[in-house]
Amino acid sequence: MVSVIKVEGVGRDFTVRKKVGRLRRNAFVVTAVTDLSFVVQRGEMVGYIGPNGAGKSTTIKMLTGILVPSTGELTVAGLTPSVERTELARKIGVVFGQRTTLWWDLPLRDSFELLRRIYRVPDPRFRTNMRTFSDLLDLGPLLDTPVRQLSLGQRMRGDIAAALLHDPEVVYLDEPTIGLDVVSKSNLRDFLRETNRERGTTVLLTTHDLDDIEQICSRVMVIDHGRLVYDGGLTGLHQLGGARRTLVVDLVEPAAALELPGAETVRVEGPRQWLSFPADASAAPLIADIAERHEVADLSIREPDIEAVIKQLYTNTSAWSSPPPFVE
Amino acid sequence: MGLLYAVAHLSFRRYSTYRAATLAGIFTNCVFGVIICFTYIAVWEQNPTAGGYDVTDALTYVWLGQAMLMTVAMWSGGATDELAGRIRSGDVALDLHRPVSLLGWYLASDLGRAVYHLLSRGVAPTIVGSLLFDLRYPPDVLTWLVFALSVALAVTVSFGVRMLVSASAFWLLDDTGVKQLAAVCATFFSGLTVPLVLFPGWTREVASLLPWASYLQVPADLWLGKLTGLDVLAALGFQAIWTVILLWACHGALILANRKVVVQGG
Numbered sequence: 001m002v003s004v005i006k007v008e009g010v011g012r013d014f015t016v017r018k019k020v021g022r023l024r025r026n027a028f029v030v031t032a033v034t035d036l037s038f039v040v041q042r043g044e045m046v047g048y049i050g051p052n053g054a055g056k057s058t059t060i061k062m063l064t065g066i067l068v069p070s071t072g073e074l075t076v077a078g079l080t081p082s083v084e085r086t087e088l089a090r091k092i093g094v095v096f097g098q099r100t101t102l103w104w105d106l107p108l109r110d111s112f113e114l115l116r117r118i119y120r121v122p123d124p125r126f127r128t129n130m131r132t133f134s135d136l137l138d139l140g141p142l143l144d145t146p147v148r149q150l151s152l153g154q155r156m157r158g159d160i161a162a163a164l165l166h167d168p169e170v171v172y173l174d175e176p177t178i179g180l181d182v183v184s185k186s187n188l189r190d191f192l193r194e195t196n197r198e199r200g201t202t203v204l205l206t207t208h209d210l211d212d213i214e215q216i217c218s219r220v221m222v223i224d225h226g227r228l229v230y231d232g233g234l235t236g237l238h239q240l241g242g243a244r245r246t247l248v249v250d251l252v253e254p255a256a257a258l259e260l261p262g263a264e265t266v267r268v269e270g271p272r273q274w275l276s277f278p279a280d281a282s283a284a285p286l287i288a289d290i291a292e293r294h295e296v297a298d299l300s301i302r303e304p305d306i307e308a309v310i311k312q313l314y315t316n317t318s319a320w321s322s323p324p325p326f327v328e
Numbered sequence: 329m330g331l332l333y334a335v336a337h338l339s340f341r342r343y344s345t346y347r348a349a350t351l352a353g354i355f356t357n358c359v360f361g362v363i364i365c366f367t368y369i370a371v372w373e374q375n376p377t378a379g380g381y382d383v384t385d386a387l388t389y390v391w392l393g394q395a396m397l398m399t400v401a402m403w404s405g406g407a408t409d410e411l412a413g414r415i416r417s418g419d420v421a422l423d424l425h426r427p428v429s430l431l432g433w434y435l436a437s438d439l440g441r442a443v444y445h446l447l448s449r450g451v452a453p454t455i456v457g458s459l460l461f462d463l464r465y466p467p468d469v470l471t472w473l474v475f476a477l478s479v480a481l482a483v484t485v486s487f488g489v490r491m492l493v494s495a496s497a498f499w500l501l502d503d504t505g506v507k508q509l510a511a512v513c514a515t516f517f518s519g520l521t522v523p524l525v526l527f528p529g530w531t532r533e534v535a536s537l538l539p540w541a542s543y544l545q546v547p548a549d550l551w552l553g554k555l556t557g558l559d560v561l562a563a564l565g566f567q568a569i570w571t572v573i574l575l576w577a578c579h580g581a582l583i584l585a586n587r588k589v590v591v592q593g594g
Contacts (some may be wrong), residue, residue, distance in 0.1 A: 063427060066421055094422070097429055099417075110341075113334070118331060118428055
C-alpha cells in the first residue's frame with residue numbers, strides 16, 4: 001500500500017476582524033481545523049463528511065495548496081501542496097459542485113481542448129480519455145453545446161470529465177452530486193466507481209448526500225468543529241453514537257406490547273410490532289425469546305439509517321470533543 | 329505559448345458568438361460618432377486650427393475614438409471584468425488550481441477579445457464614418473504598421489490598468505467603485521471627450537504623461553501623421569514603458585493577492 005495523502009497534526013486558524021465602536025476593530029482568531037491527522041492510501045475512496053462549517057472545505061483547500069496550514073504538515077502525492085502548488089496541480093483533479101471549471105460561452109469540446117493544453121495531456125492519452133468519458137458519461141451529444149446551455153446534471157458530467165482529463169492521481173470532489181436528480185446521481189456514482197477500479201484513482205469526496213458515501217466509499221471520515229471525530233469503515237459508523245437496529249415482528253395474533261430484556265418496543269400496530277435494540281447486539285436471542293411466547297408469522301430487521309447515525313454524531317458533538325475522538 | 333495562443337483564439341470566438349450585441353454596438357458607435365462630429369465641426373468653425381488640428385483631423389479623431397473605445401476597452405469590460413467576478417464568487421480558487429500564470433492567461437484572453445473588437449467595433453464604424461465624412465488616412469504602409477503597433481500597446485496599457493482595478497477586488501471584494509473612478513479617468517484623460525491637444529497649458533503636459541494618453545491620443549496622432557521621425561519612436565516608447573510598468577504592477581498585485589488568499593484565507 002502506498003499512501004497518497006498524509007496529514008499530520010494539521011490546523012488552520014483564521015483572523016477575523018470585528019467592528020467594535022466607530023473605528024476600532026478587534027481581531028478574533030477563529031479555528032477552522034485543529035490537529036487533523038489521517039493517511040489515505042492509493043486507490044482508496046474516502047468520504048469526508050461533516051455539518052456546514054465543520055472544516056471540510058478548509059481541509060480540501062489545504063490539500064490542494066490554495067491555503068497554507070497554520071500548524072502541522074501535509075503531503076499529497078509526495079509534494080507539499082502550498083509550496084509546490086503548480087506541480088501538484090498536474091497530479092490532482094478538483095471538482096467543486098457549486099462552481100465550474102468549464103468556459104461558460106464555449107462548447108464543451110473547447111473547454112476540454114484548453115484543459116488538454118493547460119495540463120499538456122499527450123494526444124493519444126487525450127483521445128482515449130475523451131472516448132472513455134464520452135461513453136461512460138454520455139457526453140457525446142453535448143460536446144458541441146455551449147456550457148451555458150447545459151443542464152446542471154450535464155454540466156456536472158462535463159466538470160467531472162474535465163477534472164479527470166489529465167489522469168490525476170488524486171481527485172477531490174466537493175459535493176459532486178449537489179442538485180442532481182436520482183438517475184444522474186446514480187450514473188455519476190457508477191462512473192466514479194468505474195474510474196477508481198480502472199485507473200486506481202484516489203478519491204476524496206465531501207458531500208451532504210449520505211447515499212454518495214454508502215454507494216461509493218469504503219471509508220468515512222467525519223469532521224465536526226474542526227476535529228476528526230470518526231475515521232473508519234461504514235459499518236463501524238453504525239455502531240457509533242448508540243445506533244440501534246429495529247426488529248419488525250409480525251405475530252399471528254395481535255398481542256400486548258412485548259417486554260423483552262435488551263430491547264424496547266417502540267411501536268405496536270395490530271399484529272405488527274417494532275422493537276429497537278443496540279446495533280452491536282445480536283438479534284438471535286431476541287427472536288428466540290419472541291418465538292417462545294408468541295407464534296411469529298414474519299420477521300425483518302432494519303439496519304440503522306446512516307443518516308440517523310450522522311445526525312446523532314453531529315448533535316452529540318460536545319460529547320465527542322472532550323474525550324479523545326474515536327478513530328478506528 | 330501554444331496554450332496562450334489557444335486562450336486568445338477561444339476568447340476571440342467567445343466574443344464573436346454574440347452577433348446581435350456586436351451589431352447593436354456598431355450602431356451605437358455610429359450614432360455617437362455622427363453626434364460628436366457635428367459638435368466638433370461647430371468647434372473648428374470657431375477656431376480652424378484648434379490644438380494644431382484642422383477640421384478633417386478633428387473628424388478623423390472622432391471616428392478613431394469610436395473605433396478605439398471597445399478595442400482598447402477604455403471604460404472596462406473584457407477579460408479583466410471576468411476576473412473581478414471570479415474573485416467575488418470565489419471561482420478564482422479554480423484559476424489558482426491551474427498550472428498556468430494568471431496574468432498571462434488573462435492577457436492572452438484580453439488580446440483575443442481586442443482583436444475581435446478591432447475587426448468588428450473598430451473597422452465597421454470607421455467605414456461608416458468614412459462614407460459620411462471626409463476623413464484622413466495614413467499616407468504610407470509604414471504609418472499603418474506603426475499605428476497597428478500603437479493600438480496593440482494601447483490594449484496592453486489598458487489591460488494593465490483594468491487588471492489592477494479588477495485585482496482590487498481581492499481586498500475590496502467589489503471593484504465597482506474603483507472601476508467607475510477608473511472609467512471617469514479613462515474617458516477624460518484618454519482624450520475621448522476632448523482631444524488632449526485641446527487641453528489648456530500645463531494640464532495638457534500632465535495628461536500626455538498619464539497612461540490613458542496611450543489609449544487614443546497617441547494612436548490618433550500616429551494615424552494623422554502628427555508625429556514624425558524620432559517622435560514616433562518616443563510615442564511608442566511611452567506606450568511601451570507604461571505597458572511594462574503596469575504589467576509589472578499587476579504581477580506584484582497578483583503575488584500579494586495570492587499571498588493574502590493562500591496565507592490569510594479567502
